Amino acid sequence: MNMLTKIEPETGFARPGALDRFRRLPRWQQGAAVLLPVALVAAGVTQFSGETPAVAAPPPPTVTVAMPLVRDINEWDNYVGRFEASRSVEVRPRVSGAVTAIHFADGAVVRKGQLLFTIDPRPFAAALAEARAGLASAESAVTLAEADLGRAERLLDIEGVSESDVDQLRARVRATKAALAGAQARVRARALDMEFTRVRAPIGGRISDRRIDAGNLVSAGEGGAGTLLTTINALDPIYFTFDSSEALYLKAQRDRADGDAAGQQVEIRLQDEADYSRQGRVDFTDNTLSAQSGTIRGRAVVSNPDYFLTPGMFGSMRLSAGEETRALLVPDAAVRTDQARKVVFVVGQDGTVAARPVDPGPLVAGLRSIRSGLAPNDRVVIQGIQFAMPGAKVNARPGKVAPVEPNGPPMTPVDVPAAAQATLAN
Numbered sequence: 001m002n003m004l005t006k007i008e009p010e011t012g013f014a015r016p017g018a019l020d021r022f023r024r025l026p027r028w029q030q031g032a033a034v035l036l037p038v039a040l041v042a043a044g045v046t047q048f049s050g051e052t053p054a055v056a057a058p059p060p061p062t063v064t065v066a067m068p069l070v071r072d073i074n075e076w077d078n079y080v081g082r083f084e085a086s087r088s089v090e091v092r093p094r095v096s097g098a099v100t101a102i103h104f105a106d107g108a109v110v111r112k113g114q115l116l117f118t119i120d121p122r123p124f125a126a127a128l129a130e131a132r133a134g135l136a137s138a139e140s141a142v143t144l145a146e147a148d149l150g151r152a153e154r155l156l157d158i159e160g161v162s163e164s165d166v167d168q169l170r171a172r173v174r175a176t177k178a179a180l181a182g183a184q185a186r187v188r189a190r191a192l193d194m195e196f197t198r199v200r201a202p203i204g205g206r207i208s209d210r211r212i213d214a215g216n217l218v219s220a221g222e223g224g225a226g227t228l229l230t231t232i233n234a235l236d237p238i239y240f241t242f243d244s245s246e247a248l249y250l251k252a253q254r255d256r257a258d259g260d261a262a263g264q265q266v267e268i269r270l271q272d273e274a275d276y277s278r279q280g281r282v283d284f285t286d287n288t289l290s291a292q293s294g295t296i297r298g299r300a301v302v303s304n305p306d307y308f309l310t311p312g313m314f315g316s317m318r319l320s321a322g323e324e325t326r327a328l329l330v331p332d333a334a335v336r337t338d339q340a341r342k343v344v345f346v347v348g349q350d351g352t353v354a355a356r357p358v359d360p361g362p363l364v365a366g367l368r369s370i371r372s373g374l375a376p377n378d379r380v381v382i383q384g385i386q387f388a389m390p391g392a393k394v395n396a397r398p399g400k401v402a403p404v405e406p407n408g409p410p411m412t413p414v415d416v417p418a419a420a421q422a423t424l425a426n
Contacts, residue, residue, distance in 0.1 A: 060392070063384035064399040065347050068328035070376055071403075073364050075325065076267070076318035081242030083313045085233035086301070089203050092226035094196040095119060096219045099212060106209035109307060110201045110232065117199035117229055119218065124197055128190035131183070138183035141176040149173050205234040206307060233311055238304040240268060240280065242317060243295040249285055265320045266300045276318060278302050278309070328374050329367035330401060334382050335360055344374065345381040345388040347396045353381070355390045366404030 101118040104110060149169040155161040201207070208231045212218060218227040251264065267276035280302035289296045300317065302309065335358065336343050343355045358373035374380070381388045382399055 060351065060395050061384065061387035062395040062397055063347070063381050063388055065379040065396045066382050066399040066401045067378065068330050068370065068374060068376060068380060069367065069401040069403070071327060071329055071364070072324045073327045073369060074320060075362060075369075076320060077244075079242045079244060079317045079319060081240050081300075081315060081317055083302075083309050083311055083315065084239040084241055085205070085235060085311045086237055086239050087203055087205070087234035088311075089232045091116065091199065091202070091229045091232060093117070093119060093199060093218045093220050093229065094226075095124065095193050096217070097123065097197065098217050099214050102210055102214055104207055104210075106207070108207055110204060110207045112201055112204040114201045115198055116201055116207075119197040119199065121194060121197040124190065124193045128187070128194050131186040131190040135180070135183040135187050138176065138180040142173070142180050145169070145173040145176040199229065201232060203232055203234050205232045205236075206310075207232050235307050235309065235311075236304045237280075237301045238309050238311070240266070240300040240302055240315060240317060242298055242300070243290075243293070244285075244298045244319070245295060246289060248282075248298055248319070249289065249296045266302075266317050268300075268302060268315045268317045270313070270315055276316075278315075282319070327361060327364070327369040327371070328376060329364060329369055329403070330374075330380050331382050332363060332366070332368040334380055334385065335368050335370075336385065344370075345385060345390070346374075346378045347381060347388075347394060348379075351393045351396060353388045353390055353392050353394055364403070367401065 097119040099117055100120050103115045103117070110116070149166070149172070152161050152166045152169050156163070156166055210230050211228050218229070220226045248264075264282040266280050266282060268278040268280065269276045280300045282298055283301045284299040286297040330344060334344050336345070338355065338357075341357050342360050343357050346354050346356050348354060356373055356378070359371040361369035361371045363369070379396060380401075381394075382401065384394075388394060
């Protein structure tokens with residue numbers, strides 16, 4: 001019996017096996033049955049042999065490179081401070097009395113010596129007249145005492161008068177002269193009181209509003225206890241005070257040692273300005289550093305001829321850090337952050353990208369200054385930085401670093417208050 005023949009358990013007869021069934025097939029089906037497994041095996045061998053068709057490598061990315069722009073720059077340090085009056089005076093009366101007239105407009109600019117208030121002068125005029133009368137009496141007493149002394153001295157030669165009488169007359173002359181000096185002092189005091197009834201501006205500047213109206217009584221006092229009439233702030237020049245680091249104190253000390261009396265130059269802008277429109281110089285630094293903050297108080301003097309600046313106003317100040325220095329300028333977007341360091345990508349002559357650690361400085365004309373870490377002939381990636389990978393090849397396209405024009409479109413002022421209401425215009 002053929003090995004491929006099986007016995008049916010139910011009937012006991014032999015069942016044809018797979019070989020018998022294959023023999024009964026037509027020849028074309030037998031050929032297909034033999035070739036099909038061979039083709040499948042060949043296909044499987046080809047699939048798992050690890051052979052893949054060759055794929056073309058992508059071209060290197062294209063980036064724009066340029067050499068840094070070499071320029072001489074002035075470096076500045078930024079501070080925030082507040083304007084203060086260069087001088088401030090509280091106007092108080094020096095005599096007591098009733099205010100009869102006010103001679104200024106609230107908030108006006110006054111000059112030194114300008115008449116501000118008038119206090120009723122009549123009581124002081126009477127006191128001055130009385131003092132002058134006392135002065136005339138004292139002068140008459142001196143004249144009489146000197147005449148008596150002269151007659152007595154002539155009689156003394158012929159022994160017509162005693163020495164003691166002459167001594168008494170001499171003492172009388174001295175007493176009358178002392179009384180005369182006292183009378184003259186009283187006249188001067190009463191004349192000053194008369195002058196003080198006309199309150200004048202002790203300094204020039206912008207005056208505040210009047211704190212007292214005409215018809216009210218005012219009183220003089222010692223140590224600023226008198227009635228406050230108004231205040232005057234001297235605004236030209238005006239002070240700008242700020243807190244700075246210990247470096248400012250050290251710089252100021254070295255400038256004094258070098259004989260630099262001009263002081264450090266500053267530029268100031270207001271909170272609604274885009275440009276630094278005010279210039280000044282540092283004229284004072286305090287003598288003690290704060291133990292809490294480690295800063296020192298500084299002051300700059302700024303010209304203010306139009307009285308636009310007023311005390312209490314905030315401003316941003318930049319302080320000159322020294323003389324002109326040579327710097328390399330690159331676009332600010334070309335400087336990348338790599339963890340704790342700043343880097344720029346440079347492209348070598350063979351097109352290989354390298355990360356160069358740098359020490360960036362301040363922005364100048366829209367460009368970032370580089371203090372160290374970069375050479376003037378380095379080709380810096382300024383566009384397509386996202387395609388630049390250290391160690392990879394790139395196709396370098398030449399570009400140019402150019403500063404932003406200073407007369408370009410103006411910046412929008414910051415912190416501009418919005419109007420609360422609006423109406424239709426005619």
